Amino acid sequence: MIFIRIGAMADLHFGPDSMKTYSALFKSAGDDVDMIILCGDLTMRGLVEEVRGLVETMGNARVPIVSVLGNHDHESNNQEEIMDILEEAGVKVLERGMYITPDRSVGICGTKGFCGGFAPSKIAPFGERILKMFINETYKEANKVNRALKSMKADFKVVAYHYAPIRETCTGERCEIIPFLGSSILSDPVDTFKASLVLHGHSHNGKEKGSTLMGVPVRNVALPIHNRRYCVYDTESFIPYAASESK
Template identity: 35%
Template sequence: MANTKDNTTKTRIAAVGDIHVREADQGKWEEFFREVSQKADVLLLCGDLTDTGRATEAEVLAKELKSCSIPVVAVLGNHDYEREQQGDIRQLLLQENINMLDGDSVVIGNVGFAGVKGFGGGFDKAMLGMFGEQKMKEFVQEAVDESLKLDGALARLDSEHVDIKKVVLLHYAPIKATVVGEPEQIFPFLGSSRLAEPINRREVEAVFHGHAHIGTLEGETSKGVKVFNVSKPILEQQGYEYPFYILEV
């Protein structure tokens, strides 16, 4: 959808992560997608779209999404990579006109959405560095690469569009605050501060992620960018009847 270039326009963004759709979920999500279509202008799915990374689970999700009448933007999560079928999962959803982002961006209304899966590596002073065994360097490099992909997507939005607000969707967390509640020992596997660098520098409006099922709903980066952990279990714990978070930008 073309940018409206109208600063008074507001876009209602609904977001949820970790829906973990299973093969037995036929019919389970239709009411959810109809409800979100009534409440929002766009739906963000923040990874772990499938439960065990099977393409057959993505087929179920694609069918359920036919009940959704608003644009959908999504990234994959670690569960979607479990069986090395992530390419098939992505293609099945692309065929249903789902905007699948992996270092890509899309403009809907007055908002430009940029997305990557992200990766682990830890936060702040506890962030892992590029030192030691080759396998450790490869782990850190994955987080660096995801951060660079995100920066590239945001840069393209900056160069190709004016007067839009930028929103980022991830699976892994870019800050520690929204994973607090999880065991501290696993923080390095829940996200990386490297993701926050382009978010801060590119003047992003808001960030949505999932992955940390018992983390914290809301936090912010060191530059004050709002970050929301919209993992479905967190939203359910917060008492949302339909587990999606709404933000108007």
């Protein structure tokens, strides 16, 4: 198996004053890592001009970039156009299909995910229709990853979400907002198919490291909790995940 260094980040929130910052960031990432994974909230308000500005800075990267969208990228209902612009710039958008390295050593799938809280206090599909619609969105997102992992043929399997699949990496957030930061429903496919690593963002005040019930390592790569630096993960250091991560 060939090991690679993954550069991961989320919550870029690209806006009118971000050009200089991200030009430098993508340039240095191109020197440090073999590929870049973006875990959503690429833009501030989901504006087309914001994502156009962002892809201009990505030209400095020189390594493959894969991405999922975040809730901010849905804010102006431009998500399809945002995905089109990313794809035109050569970014692999995971909502539209998985990414596998040519030697099949690493496979990446993912989607934005959604919220609803964490076991044992997660929302259940019970009662009002609107509540069922809400939590069914989370099940729908988890099912996309379930299908992708089921068919994925790769040695090291990465799942990228925007929302958190576990509560642990949201530690540090105000307890009132934790149900809106993610859902343990998102960790079900990860555990079922024994993914190698899960990356997410959205929790700006959380912590980096955690693991699912089955011991799959989870990393919160939101830029605000990493001094606005991308995280570097060597796939070699996560194998076998159970030996190093399970407690």
